Amino acid sequence: MKLAFQLAYRNLLGAGLRTWLNVGVLSFAFVIIIFYNGWIDGWNQQARRDSIAWQYGFGQLQVATFDPFDPFSITDAHAALPAEDDHLTPVLLRLGTLYPQGRTMSIVVKGIDVNQTVVDLPTSALTASKSDLPAIIGEQMALASHLKTGDEVLLRWRDIHGTFDAATVTIAGVFPNQVPGIDKGQIWVPLKKLQDMTLMPDEATYFIADANFQHTEIAGWKYRSQEDLLYEINNIIKMKKMGGSVMYLLLLAIALLAIFDTQVLSVFRRQKEIGTYISLGMTRQQVVGLFTVEGAMTSIFAAVLGALYGTPLLGWIAHTGIAVPMNSQDLGIPIADRMYPVFGLGLILATLMLVVISATIVSFLPSRKIAKMDPVQALKGKIQ
Amino acid sequence: MNSDYVISLRNVAKHYPIGDGRFTALQDINLDFSQGEFSGLVGPSGSGKTTLLNIIGSLDSPSEGTASVLGKNIATLSHKESAQLRNREIGFIFQVYNLLPVYTVFENVEFALLLQNRSEAERKKAVMDALEWVGLTHLADKKPSKLSGGEGQRVAIARAMVKRPSIVLADEPSANLDARNTHGILQTMKDLNRELKTTFLFSTHDEKVMQYLERIIHLDDGRIAQDEIVHAQSTPT
Numbered sequence: 001m002k003l004a005f006q007l008a009y010r011n012l013l014g015a016g017l018r019t020w021l022n023v024g025v026l027s028f029a030f031v032i033i034i035f036y037n038g039w040i041d042g043w044n045q046q047a048r049r050d051s052i053a054w055q056y057g058f059g060q061l062q063v064a065t066f067d068p069f070d071p072f073s074i075t076d077a078h079a080a081l082p083a084e085d086d087h088l089t090p091v092l093l094r095l096g097t098l099y100p101q102g103r104t105m106s107i108v109v110k111g112i113d114v115n116q117t118v119v120d121l122p123t124s125a126l127t128a129s130k131s132d133l134p135a136i137i138g139e140q141m142a143l144a145s146h147l148k149t150g151d152e153v154l155l156r157w158r159d160i161h162g163t164f165d166a167a168t169v170t171i172a173g174v175f176p177n178q179v180p181g182i183d184k185g186q187i188w189v190p191l192k193k194l195q196d197m198t199l200m201p202d203e204a205t206y207f208i209a210d211a212n213f214q215h216t217e218i219a220g221w222k223y224r225s226q227e228d229l230l231y232e233i234n235n236i237i238k239m240k241k242m243g244g245s246v247m248y249l250l251l252l253a254i255a256l257l258a259i260f261d262t263q264v265l266s267v268f269r270r271q272k273e274i275g276t277y278i279s280l281g282m283t284r285q286q287v288v289g290l291f292t293v294e295g296a297m298t299s300i301f302a303a304v305l306g307a308l309y310g311t312p313l314l315g316w317i318a319h320t321g322i323a324v325p326m327n328s329q330d331l332g333i334p335i336a337d338r339m340y341p342v343f344g345l346g347l348i349l350a351t352l353m354l355v356v357i358s359a360t361i362v363s364f365l366p367s368r369k370i371a372k373m374d375p376v377q378a379l380k381g382k383i384q
Numbered sequence: 385m386n387s388d389y390v391i392s393l394r395n396v397a398k399h400y401p402i403g404d405g406r407f408t409a410l411q412d413i414n415l416d417f418s419q420g421e422f423s424g425l426v427g428p429s430g431s432g433k434t435t436l437l438n439i440i441g442s443l444d445s446p447s448e449g450t451a452s453v454l455g456k457n458i459a460t461l462s463h464k465e466s467a468q469l470r471n472r473e474i475g476f477i478f479q480v481y482n483l484l485p486v487y488t489v490f491e492n493v494e495f496a497l498l499l500q501n502r503s504e505a506e507r508k509k510a511v512m513d514a515l516e517w518v519g520l521t522h523l524a525d526k527k528p529s530k531l532s533g534g535e536g537q538r539v540a541i542a543r544a545m546v547k548r549p550s551i552v553l554a555d556e557p558s559a560n561l562d563a564r565n566t567h568g569i570l571q572t573m574k575d576l577n578r579e580l581k582t583t584f585l586f587s588t589h590d591e592k593v594m595q596y597l598e599r600i601i602h603l604d605d606g607r608i609a610q611d612e613i614v615h616a617q618s619t620p621t
């Protein structure tokens with residue numbers, strides 16, 4: 001085996017340009033695969049981080065009938081906990097209608113404990129406000145409703161009996177964020193206020209848990225752990241990953257095709273050499289091994305070359321980030337204006353394995369022909 | 385079969401399938417070679433010289449009869465055993481040299497020893513000795529493409545001899561050489577034959593080569609037409 005590597009190394013260096021073309025293309029595939037996956041991984045980590053910091057906390061205890069993906073489930077999703085828990089921050093959700101500049105906007109009104117610290121929502125703006133019914137909204141909501149800090153807007157809602165009521169809301173702050181789940185189509189008001197407005201004292205739709213919360217079963221409530229809550233994000237990221245893999249697998253396929261082609265050609269063009277190897281005492285299997293190792297080594301060279309230009313390049317990208325041009329909250333998961341790819345060791349090793357193993361396979365397949373070669377014909381260069 | 389012989393051929397025949405029938409390249413070949421013989425197969429093109437050398441070198445196998453090399457029946461060897469036989473006991477010299485183009489002269493000569501897993505120091509000494517026999521130590525780092533025809537064939541001789549094989553099979557080694565180089569390499573091989581007791585078997589239709597041979601086997605249409613011991617000139621003019 002060591003010998004095969006030694007000889008393959010000599011042969012590859014000796015083959016010159018063709019080797020370097022293959023190495024170049026493959027190294028490019030290598031870097032692109034790592035770049036793309038690192039980008040998605042970075043996005044994933046940022047999305048998870050932001051979701052936890054702004055929305056999910058360390059888990060949520062929800063009214064059993066509440067379905068975050070079905071706004072109509074909100075109507076009946078309100079209840080009081082049998083006992084208070086210091087590790088839970090209550091949030092009450094109600095459907096409402098906002099009338100900014102004569103337009104009608106269906107929204108979710110979210111009441112949250114103004115003294116909470118479990119999520120990054122700037123609820124202190126609610127305490128600071130002198131207005132009777134202050135509200136904070138996210139950037140996207142501000143954009144959609146054309147509301148800004150200091151604006152007043154009419155809000156209509158139903159109380160616990162289904163009776164309509166209305167009041168003027170004062171926008172106490174617009175907070176920048178990257179989490180659609182706390183921004184689009186919603187306003188945040190003080191919990192106590194919302195409970196009074198709806199005649200639902202002490203009630204909540206869900207509670208956000210802090211790090212020290214211990215969950216025990218409570219009838220009528222369901223607990224969703226942090227991982228549970230992140231499930232959707234994971235899914236979307238997974239889909240993105242698969243979607244992107246088509247692109248880079250195509251690139252990898254092109255690189256592998258180049259290696260395959262080289263091998264097919266080599267087996268034909270290097271028959272005299274193959275015959276010479278055999279006359280010098282190699283078995284045909286050894287020659288198959290040598291040719292296979294040559295292909296595998298091409299991929300190792302590619303990894304080295306990729307590391308040479310990829311490390312500074314990707315390192316720089318990871319450091320400065322990539323500006324995301326689109327207004328990407330439409331995707332439904334958090335996405336920053338500037339994303340920082342994360343290039344983990346696992347990703348690099350997995351890519352290395354993928355590239356080396358696939359290169360070895362495409363090198364081996366054409367080389368098998370050598371095992372059936374007649375050395376006499378090979379020496380004469382007469383194999384078609 | 386007499387095991388005193390380095391090479392022993394009994395009723396060897398080689399047929400190739402052609403269309404519905406077959407083409408007979410060799411027939412009724414009975415030959416024995418003792419250690420240290422310096423002999424050659426002579427005959428017109430297509431008479432079967434290369435085919436016979438390839439059978440002896442275990443690159444090919446006879447369709448009929450038995451070919452024994454160093455007491456081993458070629459036909460019954462496994463791939464590994466025949467590779468091993470070629471690696472240790474048989475040196476090939478080809479008409480077109482067949483040097484590995486991407487390797488240096490040194491590496492070309494070293495190749496067989498690499499397969500034997502010999503230590504680097506051992507390899508280096510053996511390679512430099514072999515290059516010295518053929519007078520090419522100064523070209524050790526050159527690539528084959530930089531060599532003249534005579535130098536290329538000398539490298540091929542060094543490569544065949546470096547492992548000190550029992551047998552060297554040289555298939556028309558002078559076909560691409562001028563007279564001066566032909567005499568040069570033949571003299572070198574003759575010296576090695578004397579010094580190391582290596583058995584040499586040539587195929588040739590070159591008169592200059594024949595002058596050196598001690599035994600000439602004439603092949604015609606795949607049969608032995610004549611097998612003669614000749615008085616070789618040790619220093620031909």
Ligand SMILES: Nc1ncnc2c1ncn2[C@@H]1O[C@H](COP(=O)(O)OP(=O)(O)OP(=O)(O)O)[C@@H](O)[C@H]1O
Pocket residue numbers: 400401407408409427428429430431432433434435436
């Ligand atoms: N694989 C094959 N199939 C059919 N015929 C073959 C095959 N190999 C060799 N022959 C035939 O066998 C005969 C002997 O060939 P061989 O190469 O041994 O001749 P040779 O004496 O070495 O000739 P030359 O002096 O031209 O090298 C030739 O007629 C050749 O065409």
Ligand SMILES: [Mg+2]
Pocket residue numbers: 433434435555587
């Ligand atoms: Mg021939």
